[in-house]
Amino acid sequence: MELTLLRPLWLLALIPWLWQGWRRRRDPGLLSPAMQAYLLPSRHRAIPWRWLACLPVILALSGPALRQQSLPMPSPALDIWLLDLSDSMLAQDLAPDRATRVRLGLQEMLADIARQDAAHPIALILFAGDAYLAMPPTRDHQAIALLLPDLRPAIMPVQGSAPERAVALALTLIPPGQSARLLLVTDGLSGTARDRIAALWPCLNDLFCKAGSAPRLDILLASGGKETRLPDEEAMTALAASTGGRLAWLDSGLPRFAPLPMGQTLTQGQSRDLGPWLLIPLLPLALLARIGAHWLLVILVIGVAPPSLQAASRQDEAGWQAYRQGHYREAANAFQDPVWQGNAWYRAGDYARAVAAYGRANSATAHYNRGNALVWLGDLAAAEQAYLSALRLEPGHRDALHNLALLRANPPQTTPSANAPEQADTPDPVRASEAPRPPAPPVLLLEQGLRKEALRRPLIKVEEPW
Known part of the structure; x- marks a missing residue:
């Protein structure tokens, strides 16, 4: 613990207090000390008590406090999901398509995380030709669960493939000293994208970087599976391994990544204000100076609540x-x-x-x-x-x-009017099953937000995947 002042500027009030004390102690020079006790009014003898009472008030207003030392507290690692919503995610090598399988896999992963740790923070970034923050770091897993079923490439304002932009955006979300994991869900990485991601990654090429301070990169590959060898599979595996992560495939089931490490955050020490205790000496001074009952009434009104x-x-x-x-x-x-x-x-x-x-x-x-x-x-x-x-x-x-x-x-859809043509009494079940489900209102708002954000950004050169 250390002693500190919460409001040190109040100590400036000691200057007029000292000047007042010096002025009261200065002898007039016209009367001898023996005559002053008889000739000066008696009220001057009560003034020093008021003057003394100002000292604990000034010290109390300055806020002397004992501050506890900051202690490291364990905190869950930040999980940032980077979801590829480029047009290539509509490929049907995974039934029914890559984007749907990814959504189902992330929903299962989210439910598993919610069962293990309800306070686990998760952020969601969507990328295609550019990257956008869809959900800032939050412990509200239900908010992410409501967005996942309707995330499709059609909501992205700019098509292409720019995973390095998503990684750069994700790194800005990590507070200093916070442990984090980046889960990159994509169907492939070009050589240029891998080089740019490696250049962005902290501690990858720095020998003096503190161990464990850089985030981990896990890559979830949504392609035909392990049987379908990709041209750059070894390079992607090496990229993930260099950051402490691994490359996994989304084919037969949800892969199990290594558990996220617990980070440590310094809790700010609480300051205990000792100022009110300095006002205790005012009680006998108030009796000696005979301040009056109205001050007692003020104290009762302020200190006692219904x-x-x-x-x-x-x-x-x-x-x-x-x-x-x-x-x-x-x-x-x-x-x-x-x-x-x-x-x-x-x-x-x-x-x-x-x-x-x-x-x-x-x-x-x-x-x-x-x-x-x-x-x-x-x-x-x-x-x-x-x-x-x-x-x-x-x-x-x-x-x-x-x-x-x-x-x-995005106005809500109105019900058909009386003049609208009547529908058949028995709808076709095949057509009803093939009809796409309308997106939920949160995704409509998200899509509009993404398009407005894209209009505010400068035009970029997009790179199509191989």
Whole structure:
């Protein structure tokens, strides 16, 4: 532990305090000390007590505190998935096609991770001719599970194959000192892409780099399987091995990669403010100086809260503890604040209860979050009204404006009118099974976001895979 000051600028108040003390101690020079006790008013003898009382107040305001040392705490490694959505993923050497098999494999992998560690952070990057962050690092595995079934090459704004751009984007997501694994899911790597990835990789060509500080690269190859030898298979295996990873095929089953190592993060030491304890000497000084009862009333008003407020504060504190630990359902039951209760239900994936909780608050944030929950429920019309309610309270709400624009760019499908031609009573089951399932609302918003991001970026030269 070390002693520190939380608010050191308050020590500047010692300058006028010392000047006041020096001025009061200076002799007038006109009266002898024996005469001053009889001729000076008695109120001057009470002033030193007030002057002394200012010293602990100034020291308390400066915030003397004991700071604990930062301790290393184990933290789960960050898992970043890089998913190839180029047109070559539509090849049917894997039934029904490569993209579908990859989605099914990642869904199985996600379920396995959720069973083992519910707090495991995962990020999702999509790439074709360029790379885009589809999901920042999150412990909300259900959010990723809702996106995976509808990820197809058609949602990518730029076609091509640029895995090195995805790797470069993934490396920017890794905090300093954080252990990470990059899972590159693709159907092949060209020689140029391998060279660029190797050039981007930290510690690959640095002999003085700290061991274990670089992320690991695992490559999941979605092709015909081990029986179908690829021209650059050995080079891809060497690239993965040089980073501590391995090359695996997605053919008969989901491959098992090495477990992710546990990283260590330094927890910031908590500072315990000792300032209030310095105010204890003011109690006898207050009695000596006869400050008055009105100060006691102020202290009682500030220090004593109604029991209901204290109970609500304790419940919200318990909710905060559960929320930070990832126990979102427990946090939702503990929170009294409707917005934070809705946030907890939202993180837990119970969007209906999140909508109900947000509905009890009338703020721009509550309406905006309610609109997001309604999008996950598929009620786009109600989500649009929620965003409009947020904009009525806060016209400059940028996120609400952005999401409202995305919704209006993808209006919900209306039901057929009475004048529409009637359909056959018995639909053709073959055609019904062949009809593609419409994408979910989250993927529609993601597709619009990707296209807007592509418009903001400069034109790039794409490289088609071999």
